[in-house]
Amino acid sequence: MKRWSLLFVLLVLSASHIFAQGSAAGETQPSPNNAVVAVSIWVNPFDAAQSLLITTEEEAGIITYDLDGKERQVLAVAGEAGQVDVRYDVMLNGKLSTLIAVGINDAPTILFYTIDPEKRELSAVGELKTTVPHAGLCLFVSPVTNRHYVFNTGGDEGIVEQYELIDDASGAITGQLQRLFPVGGETKGCTADDELNNIYVTEGDAAIWRYNGEPEAGMERSLVDSVGGNIETELEGITLYQSKGEGYLIAPDQKANRFLVYKRDNQDFVGTFTLNAASGIDEVTEPAGVSVVSAALGDAYPNGLFVTSDDANTDPDENVNFKLVSWTTIADLIAQSSPAAAMSTPEAEQQVAEKPFIVQASVETEPVPSGVDAADDAAIWIHPIDTSLSTIIATDKTDAGGLVVHNLDGSILQQVAIGAVNNVDLRYNFLLDGSLITIVAATNRTNNSLILYRVNENTRELDNVAARDIISDVKEVYGFCLYVSPKSGLYYAFINSTETGNVEQWELFDTGKGKVDAKKVREFQVGTQTEGCVADDELGFFYIGEEDVAVWKYGAEPDAGTDRTAVDTTDEKGHLTDDVEGLTLYYASQGQGYLLASSQGSSEYAVYERAENNAYLGKFIVSESDTIDGTSGTDGIDVTNASLGTQFPSGVFVAQDDSNIKPDSNQNFKLVSWNLIAQGLGLATDTTFNPRSIGSK
Secondary structure (H helix, E strand, O other), X not given: OOOOOOOXXXXXXXXXXXXXXXXXXXXXXXXOOOOEEEEEEEOOOOOHHHOEEEEEEOXXXXXXXXXXXXXXXXXXXXXXXXXXXXXXXXXXXXXXXXXXXXXXXXXXXXXXXXXXXXXXXXXXXXXXXXXXXXXXXXXXXXXXXXXXXXXXXXXOXXXXXXXXXXXXXXXXXXXXXXXXXXXXXXXXXXXEEOOOOEEEEEEOOOEEEEEEOOHHHOOOEEEEEEEOOOEOOOEOOOEEEEEXXXXXXXXXXXXXOEEEEEEOOOOOEEEEEEEEOEOOEXXXXXXXXXXXXXXXXXXXXXXXXXXXXXXXXXOOEXXXXXXXXXXXXXXXXXXXXXXXXXXXXXXXXXXXXXXXXXXXXXXXXXXXXXXXXXXXXXXXXXXXOOHHHOEEEEEEOOOOOEEEEEEOOOXXXXXXXXXXXXXXXXXXXXXXXXXXXXXXXXXXXXXOEEEEEEEXXXXXXXXEOEOOOEEOOOOOEEEEEEEEOOOOOOEEEEEEEOOOOEEEEEEEEEOOOOOEEEEEEEEEEOOOOEEEEEEEOOOOXXXXXXXXXXXXXXXXXXXXXXXXXXXXXXXOOXXXXXXXXXXXXXEOHHXXXXXXXXXXXXXXXXXXXXXXXXXXXXXXXXXXXXXXXOOOOOOOEEEEOOOEOOOEOXXXXXXXXXXXXXXXXXXXXXXXXXXXXXXXXXXXXXXXXXXXXXXXX
16 A cells, blocks of 8 residues: 655646646545546544545545545445535434535436444435436535535536435435426536535536525526636536635546646635655546535544546555645645635634525515516505505516415415516505595506506405506506605606616506596606605605615605615625615604615625714524425515504515425515514514505505
């Protein structure tokens, strides 16, 4: 068995990169069948020097090795063993244990094992049947919910699946499908960042992609690198080095016999390194399976260990194997490849990303009938006598959609099929034909119009009160909100457009014949595409989201002009991730309260002071419970401070859910008690202010 070698580092300057070269410090015994696949490092909790390499070999199955490279255990599996990953502190039969996942190549199967830390032996604890054949996998622990998941990549299928792992209370692991999304070409490697909530997937001969790890996150992704960029040929494995908030993403550029390095926090390309021959250990050729840990593994690897497969093993000429490299060597290679990318010392202050507070919904509405992107916005109507009979008036933006009135238990009270209704809002105390009514207005994309309804307080249903088809001049009506002027008492509707950023302000008025009409009194241009908006009926402000840029604050009066200030932005200085979508106001007494914004790209909700300069206060997410899933990719939101009976005595927050996965169904809306949000972020709960009083004076 080959032992330790002298370490060396060379630098070779190419036309575009600095290539750093080093060598391995150790290697495993040769593969019994000359077919190594993948590796994951298990850190022994009692004696790190007694840690193991858990590897897979196509014919032999699972093989574990000591850190000196000696074979320790062989476990046969039915089929060819594929990718492997490890996570700690997984609940198995009431006890925190280590979980090891091993896929079976080209079969819809993932096997689960645990390990006895004293005997250092693996034993089976479950099996998961997937919907697509296995090509790669990674385990993931959500930093939001602490739930455990396994991602299965489907090879030629170009599909990735996410399963929640469940302990069936007998010590066996089962899985429930939570998300399935296409990547494109052949999917291979996978690695998860449990702290930063990122999943990285290699698309064989094309790219490295980053996805959000939460099952509600949908299919949105960011490109890390691609063939034609810094990737020369083909990718398979990928691994993540994590230490004190910093680290690196490392991927073997297989045919180029080198490793690509990216910064963990922003995925900026750092450089490359190769592992050459030295002191009886040959160079690494066509690396594929990789793993790395930052833990000190005894005297041999005091700063961590990097392990890679070697597809040749030529010194001496034997079957393929795995090479072990001290992290000290890798760190030196990275520092010399890109000095600016070297990690700070452990004593350096780390910038920790803000973590949102977690709340859960207690009610969800019935799903929309269409399986496409249909549900969009909602407005809360407060019953004048019995607030437990209040309703949620929601939109369905399909051509066969319209307005849908929900009870507070989520059931449907009324459906008004009038076309592709996008955004909706309401105001109380509009004087129509001598009576004060609740006016409900919305944008209808089917005929580019403003639609107008009233709430029948006896039936709680909607009645049409539009005097005519009120056609907007914008390219395509999109976002919408209402405003009652504290100066004049007049009612206004704000309409904005897709793509153009154009905004129209219309004055609503009684025709004298029991109908409502409108006239345009103001136009201005925000910039790029807008949608979400809300107006403050006491303080006289109009807020609008420019989806890729910012939340802007304008004057809401028709003569306010175009002066504006940015409340928050989507750039590195802001707290929002594009798109900026729904906006809403929580009213409290004496001009207090909060502005809330849907940060669609991060599936979070940002909270700001309503008064003065709209100081940022924090953010929250709606996470899954045992019976109701969380929200993701939210469009419209609404909130009220009003006590809505025993179900929501402190008010309620309503959010559209783009991906309704528990159970798997069409889009809908989730209802969250305001008290949960207030307690988590240290916000006020004020049920004394009456939202129905606006416009009554």
